[in-house]
Amino acid sequence: MAGYSAPIRDMQYLLHDVMDVSGSDIPGYQDLDREFTGAILAEAAKFAEQELQPLNKVGDEQGCTFENGAVRAPEGFREAYDLMREGGWTGLDMDPEFGGQGLPGLMGIAVGEMFVSANMALNMYQGLTHGAASAIFAHGSEEQKSTYLPNMVSGRWSGTMNLTEPHCGTDLGLIRTKAEPQVDGTYRITGQKIWISAGEHDLTENIVHLVLARIPGGPDGIKGISLFIVPKFLIGEDGSLGERNGVSCGGLESKMGIHGNATCVMNYDHAVGHLVGAEHRGMRAMFTMMNEARLGVGLQGYAQGAVAYQNAVQFAVDRLQGRRVTGPSNPEGPADPIIVHPDVRRNLLAQKSFVEGARAFAFWGAQMIDRARRLNDSDAEETISLLTPVIKGFLTDRGFETAVLAQQTLGGAGFTREWGLEQFVRDARITMVYEGTNGVQALDLVGRKLPVNGGKAIMAFFETLKSFIKENQSESDLKAEFLDPLKAASRDLQAASMFFMAESAKDPDNALSGSYDFMHLFGHVCLGLMWTRMAKVSMAALAEGTDDERFHRAKLATGRFYMARQLPSTTAHLARIRSGAAPVMELDAEDF
Amino acid sequence: MAGYSAPIRDMQYLLHDVMDVSGSDIPGYQDLDREFTGAILAEAAKFAEQELQPLNKVGDEQGCTFENGAVRAPEGFREAYDLMREGGWTGLDMDPEFGGQGLPGLMGIAVGEMFVSANMALNMYQGLTHGAASAIFAHGSEEQKSTYLPNMVSGRWSGTMNLTEPHCGTDLGLIRTKAEPQVDGTYRITGQKIWISAGEHDLTENIVHLVLARIPGGPDGIKGISLFIVPKFLIGEDGSLGERNGVSCGGLESKMGIHGNATCVMNYDHAVGHLVGAEHRGMRAMFTMMNEARLGVGLQGYAQGAVAYQNAVQFAVDRLQGRRVTGPSNPEGPADPIIVHPDVRRNLLAQKSFVEGARAFAFWGAQMIDRARRLNDSDAEETISLLTPVIKGFLTDRGFETAVLAQQTLGGAGFTREWGLEQFVRDARITMVYEGTNGVQALDLVGRKLPVNGGKAIMAFFETLKSFIKENQSESDLKAEFLDPLKAASRDLQAASMFFMAESAKDPDNALSGSYDFMHLFGHVCLGLMWTRMAKVSMAALAEGTDDERFHRAKLATGRFYMARQLPSTTAHLARIRSGAAPVMELDAEDF
Numbered sequence A, B: 001m002a003g004y005s006a007p008i009r010d011m012q013y014l015l016h017d018v019m020d021v022s023g024s025d026i027p028g029y030q031d032l033d034r035e036f037t038g039a040i041l042a043e044a045a046k047f048a049e050q051e052l053q054p055l056n057k058v059g060d061e062q063g064c065t066f067e068n069g070a071v072r073a074p075e076g077f078r079e080a081y082d083l084m085r086e087g088g089w090t091g092l093d094m095d096p097e098f099g100g101q102g103l104p105g106l107m108g109i110a111v112g113e114m115f116v117s118a119n120m121a122l123n124m125y126q127g128l129t130h131g132a133a134s135a136i137f138a139h140g141s142e143e144q145k146s147t148y149l150p151n152m153v154s155g156r157w158s159g160t161m162n163l164t165e166p167h168c169g170t171d172l173g174l175i176r177t178k179a180e181p182q183v184d185g186t187y188r189i190t191g192q193k194i195w196i197s198a199g200e201h202d203l204t205e206n207i208v209h210l211v212l213a214r215i216p217g218g219p220d221g222i223k224g225i226s227l228f229i230v231p232k233f234l235i236g237e238d239g240s241l242g243e244r245n246g247v248s249c250g251g252l253e254s255k256m257g258i259h260g261n262a263t264c265v266m267n268y269d270h271a272v273g274h275l276v277g278a279e280h281r282g283m284r285a286m287f288t289m290m291n292e293a294r295l296g297v298g299l300q301g302y303a304q305g306a307v308a309y310q311n312a313v314q315f316a317v318d319r320l321q322g323r324r325v326t327g328p329s330n331p332e333g334p335a336d337p338i339i340v341h342p343d344v345r346r347n348l349l350a351q352k353s354f355v356e357g358a359r360a361f362a363f364w365g366a367q368m369i370d371r372a373r374r375l376n377d378s379d380a381e382e383t384i385s386l387l388t389p390v391i392k393g394f395l396t397d398r399g400f401e402t403a404v405l406a407q408q409t410l411g412g413a414g415f416t417r418e419w420g421l422e423q424f425v426r427d428a429r430i431t432m433v434y435e436g437t438n439g440v441q442a443l444d445l446v447g448r449k450l451p452v453n454g455g456k457a458i459m460a461f462f463e464t465l466k467s468f469i470k471e472n473q474s475e476s477d478l479k480a481e482f483l484d485p486l487k488a489a490s491r492d493l494q495a496a497s498m499f500f501m502a503e504s505a506k507d508p509d510n511a512l513s514g515s516y517d518f519m520h521l522f523g524h525v526c527l528g529l530m531w532t533r534m535a536k537v538s539m540a541a542l543a544e545g546t547d548d549e550r551f552h553r554a555k556l557a558t559g560r561f562y563m564a565r566q567l568p569s570t571t572a573h574l575a576r577i578r579s580g581a582a583p584v585m586e587l588d589a590e591d592f
Helices: A008-018 A034-064 A077-087 A105-139 A142-153 A282-320 A342-375 A378-409 A421-432 A438-449 A452-471 A476-505 A515-544 A549-566 A568-577 B008-018 B034-062 B077-086 B106-140 B142-153 B281-316 B340-373 B378-409 B421-432 B440-451 B454-472 B474-503 B513-545 B548-566 B569-578
Strands: A065-067 A070-072 A157-162 A178-181 A188-196 A208-213 A225-231 A233-235 A243-244 A245-250 A263-276 B066-067 B070-072 B158-163 B178-181 B186-196 B207-216 B225-231 B233-235 B241-244 B245-252 B263-276
Touching: A008 A034, A008 A105, A008 A342, A008 A515, A008 A549, A008 B440, A034 A077, A034 A105, A034 A421, A065 A245, A070 A245, A070 A282, A077 A105, A077 A178, A105 A142, A105 A157, A105 A208, A105 A225, A105 A282, A142 A157, A142 A208, A142 A225, A157 A188, A157 A282, A157 A452, A178 B008, A188 A225, A208 A263, A208 A282, A208 B454, A225 A233, A225 A282, A243 A438, A243 B340, A263 A549, A282 A342, A282 A378, A282 A421, A342 A378, A342 A549, A342 B440, A378 A421, A378 A438, A378 A452, A378 A515, A378 B207, A378 B421, A378 B454, A421 B378, A421 B421, A438 A452, A438 A515, A438 B340, A438 B513, A452 A476, A452 A515, A476 A515, A476 A568, A515 A549, A515 B340, A515 B378, A568 B569, B008 B106, B008 B340, B008 B513, B008 B548, B034 B077, B034 B106, B066 B245, B070 B245, B077 B106, B106 B142, B106 B158, B106 B207, B106 B225, B106 B263, B106 B281, B106 B340, B142 B158, B142 B225, B158 B186, B158 B281, B178 B263, B186 B207, B186 B225, B207 B263, B207 B281, B225 B233, B241 B513, B281 B340, B281 B378, B340 B378, B340 B513, B340 B548, B378 B440, B378 B454, B378 B513, B440 B454, B440 B513, B454 B474, B454 B513, B474 B513, B474 B548, B513 B548
Parallel strands: A157 A208, A178 A208, B158 B207, B178 B207
Antiparallel strands: A065 A070, A178 A188, A188 A263, A208 A225, A225 A263, A233 A243, A245 A263, B066 B070, B178 B186, B186 B263, B207 B225, B225 B263, B233 B241, B245 B263
């Protein structure tokens, strides 16, 4: 059976050695000294390892059950969820005005990684609540905030996002769910939503549905969509729960993974709904939630890779099979542990170098969001907006791939349920799909984010890269092993951007045909940058003397692997991008 | 629910337009005219589509059941298996002396692809029988052949391969199962085997286990392994079934996919066994079976990709979502079919160009085996021996990836059980593992196959490539779009081979660290060669005039996609290979 050990050491390294968080000018970061973050991470690790992880397999095997409209989460989920609430984890980075602890989002990401690695399906119940609460926080009225947020922050109520309908997923302009205005200022919501995560369950007293719907008479398409709060139980003036609203679960989806999370068909039948923000401006509010969710999904992707990797290493150290070609490493035993074989190491290093690079990338992204929110920094806002589809698309594609590689390390054992690796693969698979498929992320990146303000955000990103590379040229080891490959990869990214600029004017399909490769090229450059930053820090630590030489040497070896073996993929991505639209668009639809 | 339509048209194109089978000098090929192969393929298609495919989901959902030592296959499996036997499919390419139809192995591969696409778990019961029968055919005594083969060829009895034990999979030298010689010339087999596909079930009257075991007093390690036939029911002198042998199923493995096939723990307790071939020479005989099985697994990999792709296309044509950027393609409808979107096309073309290239590769490999067997052609034997790990490793890695891409085409629907795509992914996953993990295939390729006879086989492969490229230089379209990229990819493969030759003498880890990339680089060159051959044929057909212009144009468009977008991966593989052992071997085992 799979285990989990939270990466506290690696997170502390990122927070303090690499990011120097307590020296930051972002409000709230000053409190994040090594001792304080260490205490939080240690508590989170304990909870993740001892309460969440043991329920991961239970959740997968039992799944959720549906009877007479009620959904029951797997055994133990309710108790673990209550402990999560009581521990204050649901409001860790929420506003103290509504009962949150007010820590930076960065700490929420660190703790979130642990919870997702330990039990993704269970953590989703609170993850979705967090997203819904953020949308109400950003776009709700004062009354809505005071009505919903305290109970959502405390986790007593949970939240959901209701976008998809049977005939529309990506293309939300096709939404049919109706919202009819009432004389009392409320609306009556009628329609069907599908694939609603945590749509119905028995973990919380109430469920706050955020629902996209169309007010009759409004504009067609996406411009006529409004956002509504539809609580499962109506709420009295005094905040007490009243009667059941006209919303019910019509059934559960049977699916490949995340069995512990209820994926629901939700039927709205004249349910009372409260408009969030202005009429017909629902997409704007929903995007607040969706952007947060996309970062959260990127985190899910690499967090599943992270726990899968840990279990692969354990197997590779324990399993004795074959002899090292250059001489036995375990001559007293019947065979050597498989971790000595070059191809097993290649596989494990591909996992490790991705997971640690992805963690750095996610932390960097979280810091940018904190900077944007807490300092109203528009540069940070633009950069994170550009990077959001990369974080979502790249980290989930590679996170899934990492789980598959980890499964492969176990050979036949990886295919059995007993060892638990196959669950990580099945659970990770959804991250490439929900909150916008990765193809949609690539489209968002190339079609929407890249051209904003004449490409200002990506130009700024190139500047960051360029000055970082320039500043550190004097370090000869860093230059040869890290800066030079990073420079080469950056050039590929620049060449791809130039190609899009030059060729998409002639035919937009020239850019759209290369969007997926561009997203991956971009992701590789980001991870290359993260590894170079880490290498700089670890080289300096070794040069200055450190009592953790082993850690820093391992960091450098892992980084070297990424730069030498993973980063060269950028050349193939660029070659594909440059082939343009022709190979993609030539074939008639009927000839597929 | 997923469907299946057998690719008869594409197979006929390969057999006749590309390979010109009836013009071949291989005995038996002369009979394979277009009409004859068309009739066989049409019959096979009918059986696959109407009998096997409808049971694919049933098998996945029900799985096999274990009670009191007996295993029951899913509902309908027995009836479909009987129809398969009655249709003569189990002996299609087996020797007529034992009741087979004596067709070339190539036809077995073509029919096999259909059966695997339709129902991989069910087809495995006969696939393993085929492999076991081949081993007995090649290494058994005359008496063994006459005792077992007629019933195995007819499918009345099935077969299995028993290699793995709890403590040993790849490293078979560690096998502990004992075979004690008896005065009557038989042996008594005692030990435990795990992960035995089709080890016990209710489809056949008897099960013929081929078991690797150790005769006490023999050499240690792999040189002391012998192969035994251990029937489930003992066989009387008159061929009648006698009492139960000392072999029993101890339980079923719960696993990620292929639920319809029973993966068994097999306990041998003084079971009567019959030695196959000489004592201590079991590995040689087992390799006959394993090499056939490896090709069969490569076929499983791309066949799962093939059926997944079909279903992805169907969805992409039906699903209306979003508008084409360059103008609506379905202005009357609420949205355009998603197949018009460049990134959806990119995804589908990656699937299509792999599947059709892989089919050509597998057919080419089958033809080589026929040439080797039926003409005793040692060149063909050496080439297929070199290519076997590439066929297994590359076609299963990319076949799985293709199923994942197809699942992605469906977005959220791909994650649900209802649509069936996720089953293809779960079923395809095992192909990367069994019959030697793909890491072991890469090791076999680089450590064993490449250096044989001073690299004779790969030199011959390079010669084939070179002369093919040279011969066709005058065709200018073929040159620019196909021959030039093929040449570039071939150069990468040659450069990688040179690197291994030069650097592995210094340190064998230099080659072993690049083995996996080499396997993929090799696979890409093979598919590039296949696409170039097909392009030549289709260009000629279009130039000469054909009544199937549409087919040939589609073939060319698909080939162009492969050459322009997939083949450039070879540069990244070469870059990784050239980074050598250092990045892979530097990190201490304790620091993973």
